[in-house]
Amino acid sequence: MSISIMTQELMALHISQHQAAMQRFVAQHPLADCAEAFSMLLDEQQLHSQDVRDLLRLLPLDQQAALFGYFSLPWQQAIAEQLAADELAHLSERMAHDERADLLALLEPTLKQQVLQQMDSRERQDIERLASYPSDSIGAVMTTDFAVLDATLTIEEAMHHLRSIAAERETIYQAYVVDEQQKLKGTVSLRDMLVAEPSQRIADIMTQALIFVWVDELQSVAAQAISKYDLLAIPVLDLQNRLVGIVTYDDAMDVAEDEADRHVHKAGAVDFSGNLKDATIGLMYRKRVFWLVLLVFGNIFSGAGIAYFEDTIQTYVALVFFLPLLIDSGGNAGSQSATLMVRALATGEVVAKDWAKMLSKELFISALLGVTMALAVSLLGFWRGGAEIALVVAITMQIVVIVGSVVGMSLPFILNKLRFDPASASAPLITTIADAIGVIIYFSVATMILDFPPMA
Amino acid sequence: MSISIMTQELMALHISQHQAAMQRFVAQHPLADCAEAFSMLLDEQQLHSQDVRDLLRLLPLDQQAALFGYFSLPWQQAIAEQLAADELAHLSERMAHDERADLLALLEPTLKQQVLQQMDSRERQDIERLASYPSDSIGAVMTTDFAVLDATLTIEEAMHHLRSIAAERETIYQAYVVDEQQKLKGTVSLRDMLVAEPSQRIADIMTQALIFVWVDELQSVAAQAISKYDLLAIPVLDLQNRLVGIVTYDDAMDVAEDEADRHVHKAGAVDFSGNLKDATIGLMYRKRVFWLVLLVFGNIFSGAGIAYFEDTIQTYVALVFFLPLLIDSGGNAGSQSATLMVRALATGEVVAKDWAKMLSKELFISALLGVTMALAVSLLGFWRGGAEIALVVAITMQIVVIVGSVVGMSLPFILNKLRFDPASASAPLITTIADAIGVIIYFSVATMILDFPPMA
Secondary structure: OOHHHHHHHHHHHHHHOOHHHHHHHHHHOOHHHHHHHHHHHHHOOOOOHHHHHHHHOOOOHHHHHHHHOOOOHHHHHHHHOOOOHHHHHHHHHHOOHHHHHHHHHHOOHHHHHHHHHHOOHHHHHHHHHHHOOOOOEHHHOOEOOOEEEOOOOEHHHHHHHHHHHOOOOOOOOEEEEEOOOOEEEEEEEHHHHHHOOOOOEHHHHOEEOOOOEEOOOEHHHHHHHHHHOOOOEEEEEOOOOEEEEEEEHHHHHHHHHHHHHHHHHHHOOOOOOOOOOOOOHHHHHHHHHHHHHHHHHHHHHHHHHHHHOHHHHHHOOOHHHHHHHHHHHHHHHHHHHHHHHHHHHHOOOOOHHHHHHHHHHHHHHHHHHHHHHHHHHHHHHHHHHHHHHHHHHHHHHHHHHHHHHHHHHHHHHHHHHOOOOHHHOOHHHHHHHHHHHHHHHHHHHHHHHHOOOOOO | OOHHHHHHHHHHHHHHOOHHHHHHHHHHOOHHHHHHHHHHHHHOOOOOHHHHHHHHOOOOHHHHHHHHOOOOHHHHHHHHOOOOHHHHHHHHHHOOHHHHHHHHHHOOHHHHHHHHHHOOHHHHHHHHHHHOOOOOEHHHOOEOOOEEEOOOOEHHHHHHHHHHHOOOOOOOOEEEEEOOOOEEEEEEEHHHHHHOOOOOEHHHHOEEOOOOEEOOOEHHHHHHHHHHOOOOEEEEEOOOOEEEEEEEHHHHHHHHHHHHHHHHHHHOOOOOOOOOOOOOHHHHHHHHHHHHHHHHHHHHHHHHHHHHOHHHHHHOOOHHHHHHHHHHHHHHHHHHHHHHHHHHHHOOOOOHHHHHHHHHHHHHHHHHHHHHHHHHHHHHHHHHHOHHHHHHHHHHHHHHHHHHHHHHHHHHHHHHHOOOOHHHOOHHHHHHHHHHHHHHHHHHHHHHHHOOOOOO
16 A cells, blocks of 8 residues: 555544554554654654654554654654653663664653663663664664573473563574573574474574674674575674674664665765755755865866966867867776775675786776777767877877776775775766876877877 | 685595585584685685585585575586586475576576476476566565465464474465465464464464565565565565565565665666676676767767867966866766765655755755855966956856756656666766766856956
């Protein structure tokens, strides 16, 4: 069913405040769609956060918490601020541990304190610990509501235990076995438990925990491991090797999507991740102005190159016709190489030590591309300016395509080596560098060839 | 453990052919890492595909099949070609249904026929059906080994059934209820079954199947739905609404990653997805040459613009100093806008009808960016050429940034409207368009202002 029909139903529910109808509505639609319909009405100011709160209150608390988790953080915050501290505390107790920590971090300090005081001390500590991790670390995306099993339990006992905690755990399909020091001993999947004999012990069927991540690593490390090893969840250890959380596949998918956003944006020289529609004009200005102004200053080098060759240009003004074409071609070939390399480095398909191998391949490819483009442009050169101009533009094209490609493929490696993000080797940056080099190559070649006496 | 140590172990196993040691090796390392170590040795030609085949033969057939699934398709093909038809048939019977269909599609027709003849007719039909879907459709990525339950079963009976099929099914955490016509009636998760009473019926606890995809839709549709609704798997229906397969979250992650690759690459004007390290020079040449040559011809417009204003340039050759800087700035601002818009359209965050809203926002943002950059460049203009040149470059900068931004943000919408891929609005394409427009704006402004008599 389309979201717009759902919004109409919600507006009717808003007017009637019919409890049974509201519960039926939520049962009949996926929660993600319910939250999307609510959010659309909030965006369009047809409902206010207190209206949404009133409708949520018509649901049982568990369902409130589940639905609430599908709202974006800013809307969660707006609705939370309409709740009394004790109501928010009850709601938080039923939310996923990672999501409630993110929400509470956004609340103003006095409200946050009031909410925390209403919760029992274990939950409070859990929230405070999760909030203490840096925002790009695995700690900030992991959840602490994982299932733990004792190695000495029989399968039957373990299943009984999982049944009793199923409602509050993020996943019960993967359970973890730890010793008294909370050190991770092994993992066991519900599938393995199901096919085992009920009298077997967990210790007999558990797998050694070979794959795990540390809490202070980057989130993309966890996402890549989950994808590579086809995991439902990956265990997270602290620096004393104690099990402190898990990252589930659905959070890993979100992390991977954010990473992809960041890459695509960086490739276009804009360092932004988030919702484009919600972003204010001021925010977008700030996200874009840095690179634009920096590139203006980069382009001064191209200008300086041109100034240096002012006499040549004055004598052979026809050369200017080919200027954009030649310098852009180097930039375009370089942008292609940089794009391929940045992505391959990000996904781990190519690593730092592959540089020499990739370079030799790039030399071949760009030489071939250069020949093709030199042929194309020499025809144009002949038509516009005769044989000599054709020769100048063909030679220049061959050189700028090779040089541009090599710069484009090498810059991500260099940035990586210098511990900058390779993704900063954006198409506009490569274009600017290739332009400056292209100007010098073009007019140097022109000066050399055109100063020779005419051949015929 | 690092992959390079694993490769040393594998070389030792290759020499000893020690069966127990090989089985221990595979038990002690994640299968994905084992496959990676094998692949590295294959890449470096330290092992050949028949050597890998011999080592795999030391393992039980189930483990062979599981490990084999982690090899890349080209290596799967190379190893498969070293196997006898009946051996390959036995292996295929134990592989995931989607993976074996992909592999068999690559084999040469006579070997493929021999393998299919060794398999029973149901499996043969399954492979032929999966192979018949277009390569970008959901049919080509779904698997047919899903768990089906009868609505009339009790939970106890259903659990017993799941236990019996657990080994051959891709997942048993999500099961599907169908009627006699194979129409999807509902879904039930193992978690729900676990918390229900053993005497309850599946019909009582199953959820209505609200979320599904059709077999002929694009794979990205399934991946986006799995991510949005936090699913383990999504059911796939044929055009008669019969359940024909499921897409699991791990395949969805792969699809999302490929999509992200494709986007990043298209943004850099290269239409490639796959492994960069394995790609041949010829392939990369073909993937890159199209856009490069096309853009050369695009740049002719810039050249023509310059030719048209040859007199102005000859009179005020200092103007050429600012040419790369001004025309690139329009392209850079446009690349930023295009990048943001392409990604937002791809993730569904922005849709076609948002164009007017995004345009008005873009006008504000680009006006602000233009003012900032005009200020920066006018100082430079004053220093190089005095007040008049400063005025020319400031006005030009303001206009090119606004025009470039509007072109960059609109082009993805236009391509979308014309049913082309918005991602084709790459940075190099925007740069080329913005260059041509920039040349005309620059010299038009210059001609107008510089033809006025000096003010002082």
